Each structure stands twice: as C-alpha cells, then as structure tokens.
Amino acid sequence: MQDFEYTAPTSLEGVIGLLSETWGETEIYAGGTDLVTCLKQGLTAPRRVVSLRNVKELKGITILDDSIEIGAATTLTTLLGNAELAKHATALIQAIEGINSKQMINVGTLGGDLCQRPRCWFYRNGYGLFGIEDGKSLIEDGDNRYHAIFGNDGPAKFVSASSTGPALIALGASLIVSGPEGERTIAAWDFFQTPQSESDRETALKSNEVLTKIIIPKNETQSATYEIRHRAGLDWPYVTASVAIGKEGTKVVLGHVAPTPWVSDAAGKALNGRVKKADAEKAGEVAAEGATPLSQNAYKVAMVKTAVKRAVLRATGQEEEA
Amino acid sequence: MASPQWPKADKRLHIGKPYDRLDGPIKSTGQAKYAYDVNVPGMLYAKVFPSRYALADVNSIDTSAAEAMDGVKAVWIDEGVLGKEVRYVGQIIAAVAAETEELAAEAIALVKVDYTPKEALIIDTDPSLGSGRPSEREEGTPAEAFEAADVVHEGYYGIPVITHCCFEAHGQVCDVNEAGAQFWPSTQNVSKYANGMGESLGVPESEIKVDCQVMGGGFGSKFGHDKWGVVGGLLSKKAGRPVKLMLERDLELMVGGNRPSAYGTVKVGADKDGNVTAIDAKLFGTGGNGGYRPPPVPYVFTKIPNQLSSGQRIQTNRGGQRAWRAPGHPQGCFITMAAMEDTAAKLGMDALDFFKQNLALTNRPELYAQELDIAADMIGYKEKAHLRGDSGDGPVKRGLGISIHQWGGAGHPSECDVSIHADGSVECRIGTQDLGVGTRTCVTMVLAETMGLPMDAVKANIGNNAYPISGASGGSTTIGGVSSSTRLAATAALNKLLDVVAARMGEDALSLEASNGRIQVTGDDSKSVTWNEACAMLGTNSINERGVNEPGESTKMGLMDSGVGGCQMADVSVDIETGVVTINEMVAVQDCGLIIDMKTATTQVHGGLIMGVTYALFEECVYDNRTGRMLNADMEFYRLAGLKDIGTLKVHMMTGPGFDERGVIGLGEPPVISPGAAISNAVANAIGLRVPELPLTPDRVLNAIAKGGQS
Numbered sequence A: 001m002q003d004f005e006y007t008a009p010t011s012l013e014g015v016i017g018l019l020s021e022t023w024g025e026t027e028i029y030a031g032g033t034d035l036v037t038c039l040k041q042g043l044t045a046p047r048r049v050v051s052l053r054n055v056k057e058l059k060g061i062t063i064l065d066d067s068i069e070i071g072a073a074t075t076l077t078t079l080l081g082n083a084e085l086a087k088h089a090t091a092l093i094q095a096i097e098g099i100n101s102k103q104m105i106n107v108g109t110l111g112g113d114l115c116q117r118p119r120c121w122f123y124r125n126g127y128g129l130f131g132i133e134d135g136k137s138l139i140e141d142g143d144n145r146y147h148a149i150f151g152n153d154g155p156a157k158f159v160s161a162s163s164t165g166p167a168l169i170a171l172g173a174s175l176i177v178s179g180p181e182g183e184r185t186i187a188a189w190d191f192f193q194t195p196q197s198e199s200d201r202e203t204a205l206k207s208n209e210v211l212t213k214i215i216i217p218k219n220e221t222q223s224a225t226y227e228i229r230h231r232a233g234l235d236w237p238y239v240t241a242s243v244a245i246g247k248e249g250t251k252v253v254l255g256h257v258a259p260t261p262w263v264s265d266a267a268g269k270a271l272n273g274r275v276k277k278a279d280a281e282k283a284g285e286v287a288a289e290g291a292t293p294l295s296q297n298a299y300k301v302a303m304v305k306t307a308v309k310r311a312v313l314r315a316t317g318q319e320e321e322a
Numbered sequence B: 001m002a003s004p005q006w007p008k009a010d011k012r013l014h015i016g017k018p019y020d021r022l023d024g025p026i027k028s029t030g031q032a033k034y035a036y037d038v039n040v041p042g043m044l045y046a047k048v049f050p051s052r053y054a055l056a057d058v059n060s061i062d063t064s065a066a067e068a069m070d071g072v073k074a075v076w077i078d079e080g081v082l083g084k085e086v087r088y089v090g091q092i093i094a095a096v097a098a099e100t101e102e103l104a105a106e107a108i109a110l111v112k113v114d115y116t117p118k119e120a121l122i123i124d125t126d127p128s129l130g131s132g133r134p135s136e137r138e139e140g141t142p143a144e145a146f147e148a149a150d151v152v153h154e155g156y157y158g159i160p161v162i163t164h165c166c167f168e169a170h171g172q173v174c175d176v177n178e179a180g181a182q183f184w185p186s187t188q189n190v191s192k193y194a195n196g197m198g199e200s201l202g203v204p205e206s207e208i209k210v211d212c213q214v215m216g217g218g219f220g221s222k223f224g225h226d227k228w229g230v231v232g233g234l235l236s237k238k239a240g241r242p243v244k245l246m247l248e249r250d251l252e253l254m255v256g257g258n259r260p261s262a263y264g265t266v267k268v269g270a271d272k273d274g275n276v277t278a279i280d281a282k283l284f285g286t287g288g289n290g291g292y293r294p295p296p297v298p299y300v301f302t303k304i305p306n307q308l309s310s311g312q313r314i315q316t317n318r319g320g321q322r323a324w325r326a327p328g329h330p331q332g333c334f335i336t337m338a339a340m341e342d343t344a345a346k347l348g349m350d351a352l353d354f355f356k357q358n359l360a361l362t363n364r365p366e367l368y369a370q371e372l373d374i375a376a377d378m379i380g381y382k383e384k385a386h387l388r389g390d391s392g393d394g395p396v397k398r399g400l401g402i403s404i405h406q407w408g409g410a411g412h413p414s415e416c417d418v419s420i421h422a423d424g425s426v427e428c429r430i431g432t433q434d435l436g437v438g439t440r441t442c443v444t445m446v447l448a449e450t451m452g453l454p455m456d457a458v459k460a461n462i463g464n465n466a467y468p469i470s471g472a473s474g475g476s477t478t479i480g481g482v483s484s485s486t487r488l489a490a491t492a493a494l495n496k497l498l499d500v501v502a503a504r505m506g507e508d509a510l511s512l513e514a515s516n517g518r519i520q521v522t523g524d525d526s527k528s529v530t531w532n533e534a535c536a537m538l539g540t541n542s543i544n545e546r547g548v549n550e551p552g553e554s555t556k557m558g559l560m561d562s563g564v565g566g567c568q569m570a571d572v573s574v575d576i577e578t579g580v581v582t583i584n585e586m587v588a589v590q591d592c593g594l595i596i597d598m599k600t601a602t603t604q605v606h607g608g609l610i611m612g613v614t615y616a617l618f619e620e621c622v623y624d625n626r627t628g629r630m631l632n633a634d635m636e637f638y639r640l641a642g643l644k645d646i647g648t649l650k651v652h653m654m655t656g657p658g659f660d661e662r663g664v665i666g667l668g669e670p671p672v673i674s675p676g677a678a679i680s681n682a683v684a685n686a687i688g689l690r691v692p693e694l695p696l697t698p699d700r701v702l703n704a705i706a707k708g709g710q711s
C-alpha cells in the first residue's frame, strides 16, 4: 500500500476542497469497510484520503412532512433503528437487514454502501474493472457464476454490489451531491452508471463531489426487499428484488444482476397494483425476460423470478411460511 | 504395584469424564501465544514474492531495487527456479526481510521477475487431459455381474478441490545464527519439524530448537517445515536477526495445501431385493502439481463381490495437495454413499433399509447396524423419513440422508518422560503438540489418573523438540500414541515411588497403590501415607522414567487399538425456487475405543460435522482457467459455515463394554468423512434428484433441478 495523507476535515466545504479533479488521486473514507479493502488490494493508490468522520452535517436522519432525509455518512445501524424508515422505507430496511453483520453495519454508511466498488473477483484480483488479460475478457469464458445477466453487452460484466441501491430506486429516492460548483439532485436511478472504460466509476459522482443526502419521499407505499442468500452470516446475495407498490404505480428493481441496479419497468407494469399470488408470479416471469446470461449464470434467471414474486408477496403481507 | 492397563470403569478418577481444555482460558482471553504472536527483540518481517503465472520460464529475478531500500535487511532468491519453470500461481520465487511489515511489502513490490509464460493446464474436470496411465483394479467378474443385475444405476459425481483454510496461516518466527537456531512454527510435527533443515540452513540439526505451545489448525497441511521455513531461516541467518514469516491469506489458500478433487461415473448393480452385487467407478481428479491417488471407491462397502475401478490423475498448474483430514475418505465416501443412495432410490427402497441390507459388505456389520439404529432414533428417522422426492407441495422440501465411514486411528510411536519430585510435584515431557484438539488436556488426565492425583497436581509439558520424540499429529494417531506413552512412563515412575514407600512402610511394593492423593495398601487407606509424604521419602532424589509406545506392544496390552466406524445422518431443507440448502440437524454416532476426555472427544465430532457442513455447502477453490489464479483466495468468497449455518448438531459416542476395553483409538479424521455424503443424500431425498457435485450451492441446486437430474 502506498503512503497517503489522511485528512479529516470538520465541514463539507473542507471535504470538497481536499478532493482532486482526477479519480484515484484522492478517495473519500466514510466507514472504510470497502475503501480500506480497496487500498489493501491495490485497486486504488490515492495520495490523500479524506475522511467524513468529523463532518456532522453528513450524519443523521431528518423527518420532514413529505420526506425523510438521510445524511450520507449515517451508519446503517442508525437507519435500522428508525421507526419512520421502517414504515415508509421498508424495502430499504430489509435490504440493510440482509447485510447481516453487526460489525459491518455499525461502521458502514448508506453513502458508502451506494458508492462501494464492485466485488467482481477478477477486478479484486487485479485484472481491472472489466477483467481483461492480454486484451481478452477473462470473464466471458471464465468463472462468471456471480456476474451480470442483464446489461452485460458492454465491457462491464460485474454486478453492482449495493443492495440498498435497488431499494432506494424502488422507493423513488433522490440523492444530493455537492461539489465545487455547488449542489445537484440526482434521481436514485440516474445515480448508478455502467462504466464504459476502465477508468470510469460506477456512479454519476465526479471525483471532487460528495454524496451528501439521500431523500426518500413519504409516499403511501407498500415496499419490500427479497434477497436470495445462502450463508447466514456476512455475505453477498445472489439476486435481490426490491418492490414498491403505491398510488403512482409499482416499481420493481433487481439487485446483483447487472452493473447497476436493474429496473424492470415491464414487471412494474405487469403488476400495476395487482398483487395476487398469480400476479406476483407473472411479474417474476416478466422481470426475467430479456436476460442475457453468461456461460455459467443462467441459474440467476430462475432466481429473478423467485425474488420478484416473493418481494411482491412480502410487500403485501402474503409471504409464505417456509 | 501399578499396572499400565487402563483402569476398569469403576476405578477411573478422570478418564472418560468431560473436562474442559486446560488451555481454553488462555486461548479465549487472547493470552495464548501462537506463532503469529511471537515477537522477539530485533525481529524483522519477511514477505515473499509469488509467481504471477501458472506456468512460465523464469528468465531473471532482479531484487536490486528491493535490496537498496532502507530498512531491508536480507533478500533471498530461489536459485532453483532461475532459468527453469514456475509451475503454479503463488509459487515462492523470492523473499525479503525488513524492519517493518510495510517496508517488506514495499520491497517485494520492487522485485522484478522476467517470465516467459507458457500454456498451463488449470481445469481438472476433463479426464482426457489426464497424465500417465490410469490406475486400474478388478475383482470378481463385474461384466457378468452387471449383466445379471436386476437394477443398474449409473451416475456422475464430483467433489472439487478445497483447502485446509487453517485459521492460523502457515509460517514461523525464527532466529538462526552460527550457534544454532530457534524456531517457533505453527506445526503438527514438533519433534521432527527440523528434520532435513540442517543442511539447507548450514546448522547442525541437533542445534535447531523448536517450540510450538498452541497452534491454530493444520488438518494435515503442517507436517513439514516447508519452503517458507527454510526461507525464513536463511533470511534470519543473513540478517543476523530473528525473522517472522507467516503466509498471508491468499497464499495460505493457494500454496498452503489442498484436498484433491474427485469426479467420475459410478455404476452400481443390485438384485431386486436390494443386495448390491457390482460396482464400477471411473474416477479422475487433481492434486494440483502434487501427486494424486484416486479415492477409495467402493468405500466401507468394500466387500461388494464384483468391482472395477480406475483412477486418472490430472496434473494441473496449481498449488499442490497435502493430506487433508482423512485423505481420500471424504471423497470416496461421498461418491460411494451417493451412488448407493441413488441405487436405493432407483429400487424404490428406503435408504436406511438399503444400507442395512448391505452391511454384510462392510468390515463391521454389527457395529454399523447398532450405530444406524441409534442415529435413526436421534434424528427421528421413523417419523420423518420418506422415499426420494416424496416431500410435499410447497417450495421448501425436506429430506434425510445417511452415510457411514471408517478409519484406523492406531497410535503412533511416542516417548514420554515422567518425573516425580521430592516436593510432590509431578510432570511429564513429551514432544507432541496440541492442534487445538485437547492433547495437552488428555496427557494431563492420563498422568493424573495414573498417580491418583487431581488434575492441578500434575503438569504436562508438550510442544518442544527438547522433549522425548513423539509422532506427528496426523491420521488420528496422536491420542493413542501419547496416552500409551504417558501411561507407560507414569506407571513406571509410580512403581519406583511405590518401591521407596514400600521399603519405608515395611510393606510389599506389590500390595501398594496410588489412590486419591495417597499411597496405600490396596483398598486399605488405614495403611497409607499422603502423596507428599511419600514423595518426601525421595530425599534429594527425584524419579525419572521414560515410557515408550511401541504400537504393536501397546495394542497387545490393550492400551490402544485401531479401526473405528461411524454413522451420520442429515436433516435438510431445500428451497427449490432459490436453490438454498439449509441444515436442520446433523447427528453423528461414533466409536473410538476408550475415551480419555468425553468433552474434547465430543467437540472433536462437532468440529468434524462443522467442517463437513462447510465443504458440503460452501467450500471450493475457484480457479481462473486462463491465468491459473485462485479467484476466491480470501475469506469473502472462500466461504466457511458460520454458527447459523450448521443447524443442530447431536453427537453420540459409543462407550462401555465392547468399546472401552479396546484401549484408546484416534478420532481426528472419522467425524469429517461422512457429512458431504449424508448432506448430499438428504438433498437428493428432499428434491427427488441428485445434485451431482459438492458443494451444494444454490446455483448447483437450481442447475440440477433445471436439468431434471441425471439419467
């Protein structure tokens, strides 16, 4: 690991002032649960690390009349304990519960969860974001069991690691981002981007911007996240589905199936407020349509069907007892 | 006079009772010093440079920039690969020792190796890539037997390479200088760790001191001093300073040893009543760049009258295999028991009935019958069992699975010295090691038992090569070996004391015994002295006696034996819409002769079950087929079971008449053999088809369901 300068400014301004215009020169440190791993794995070698730990304005939950504002550096544990979120953002809370490690959520932040880098094992073993060796993709005929089944026609074949991202998109959240030019608001579903080159990142953030707030509207929605996981402890899901059923319609967003959270408009439309078991099943079928699995991950298509069906049933209190 | 024979049940003071590990408190409070925790003044940190390629010529190794770095004190290059090949990713090519771990890592980053990469063989699932001729074996007349069989089942089964994944990585701290050498390794073989090291280090072997008081797991991967032992020693010698060299997790998983894979097709023939008449197994697999011996199939049912088997080695460019807890057995067991259960399903027979029906084909029919009945009761077999696939409507299916296994477990040669001092203190010295299983505790129990003293009145010194030589801890050989040598030494020492006391008391030594802290005329404590009074009679002398365990002799004496059988059953739930397998319960029934410490014996079985659940559900080495890199050489994707994954574990140890009088038998390997087979059988029973390969991950389960099982 290369030596770096560690800074911990006390204001948002201070943070922004310390960030570089070039990716990789500086890195933001929130809980550090992913950043420190990335440093150790040599995935980034910044000359400066900027910690958010002393920036009070980035922490905490504010309940407003028609929305809930979450500071990006709020820990996931803090979110779990919030009754308003439990009521208005059930899908988010269930996604956090899925992370299933007290240690991880005690230090991990919502901003960090949304900005974490992919866990693709080619990437993490030093073969780059696209898993290339000698100009050829290692992923295409290598072990791609955990890789994308949607949105994988470009060079990016990893899956977006965040399971809170799909929940926030389903809930219609927006994200506030601050940089030297001020603040901008990005819809959660616009925040995630598929990189087209090795040096791109996976979000709409610029290198000198900070994600500051996550705003969740207080709609009358029934929402849920269903995750397919194997091991009970800290681990990654195979596939997740977050759904939100409200007056404005039904949103179905898949996780761990594409380089970004994957919105299935078709599944949302197919449901259109109908939530009987047969409708839920149909939505699962529709959500799985158009998948383009790689050589080893066709099984994920079947998982999408199940996850969507079960998320809908869960959101509407019809969960089957195992 | 004391006799070395084990005391009868009603005479036992400690043996057979459930005692906590003596070193439990220092381990759970962090006071125990593992190799990693040894920090000696002036110590340097070493890091190694691993090969990036799976197969390449090494044209040059340039360490000049590393050498020039401030704080770098010694550099080592593997002259043996220079101008020759590296054969797997992670092969150690060079190493440095520096003032801090960070500096050492930086220095390693400056090492430049010029390679010419060559095409490597990585995948192990294609038998046509095998090297050499397959081994072949034939018994009886298999072709005719299959012809005559009423039912023939044929299936494909596979179990991938996994690693030992010791929580404590391989490595050591060492201090090597002209005068001699001191090593603090993590080892399964204290007495012989240094064998063969002297020449490489230029130090007489007799001058190499080895100490290992506690260690964090070996499972068969830590018998030798290894390349990193020599490299650490050479760096230390060069720098004139002690050096710490522990493998990091990625190298630990890539080069610290692994369990060979086994794949293949198995054909089983049976008559309509369910008697197995023939088996044919065509197996292949890899031990990486190490050797390969195909697993034993048929396993346990070794008396199937007609047999054909072949085994093909695939030599791959990966880290080499090492003994992994019961080498070959978990693989042979899984393949055999799965094929047996599939045959039962094809016959429409209950699996338990089918196993029982064929017990005559094993070496211990009565024992297995008894164990199967106990296990069936424990798991509620009668109430829960159903024929394959007969498991109701919902998406979550429940099933039961069975497996049986065998092991030897004879004690190894072992020597032990026991001293009785005039102040009443008693100690033994034995060059064995405690892998975490409770060896220290059991040796103490045997010593205290023999002297008729409480546990805290005696002390067992282990883990140092200055002590009498005791065997390596592998193959379940330790408990029989150390119990016998300690018992022999302790009895000899006690008898010396009885002689002294007899002379003073004017009694015949033959009539004396040690009992409850006294030396007394057998059965008569009115004619007695306390232990301390007795020892005071030694005056300025102390007693030192050596016990030598010669396995043949000790077996004849009834101190130890070999040959055990065990049975395990699994109760699982499978969600057929997600592919997730959940363990509800595992039961294990196991014999191992006379049990010294009931608690450490039971926890040994628990440990075996947990390790077994782990390889049944989660563990596998995933290699990239082009680069040869192990993609999951970390604790994130090299998954191990956690407490919530293992379900309820129930253990029954076979004890009492018929078992105790056999003497002590090892228990390290047996409990880890059956879980893969039992769990796979339970899954097949639940979902109505075989998931052919372990581990039973959701993707494999869903893929098998999508295919509708194999023909």
Ligand SMILES: Cc1cc2nc3c(=O)[nH]c(=O)nc-3n(C[C@H](O)[C@H](O)[C@H](O)COP(=O)(O)OP(=O)(O)OC[C@H]3O[C@@H](n4cnc5c(N)ncnc54)[C@H](O)[C@@H]3O)c2cc1C
Binding pocket: A027, A028, A029, A030, A031, A032, A033, A034, A035, A036, A052, A072, A073, A098, A099, A104, A107, A108, A109, A110, A111, A112, A113, A114, A115, A116, A117, A161, A162, A163, A164, A205, A209, A210, A211, A212, A234, A235, A236, A237, B636
């Ligand atoms: C084994 C394992 C399993 C896991 N399973 C799951 C899972 O199932 N689902 C899931 O969602 N997560 C999972 N996680 C990830 C975990 O939730 C994240 O590591 C954690 O949430 C990241 O938060 P952090 O605050 O520690 O981020 P950090 O490590 O501090 O930061 C992560 C990244 O985000 C950037 N960043 C952080 N905050 C900001 C900000 N405010 N503005 C701009 N950039 C920022 C950092 O620069 C860095 O690149 C798992 C992690 C591990 C190791």
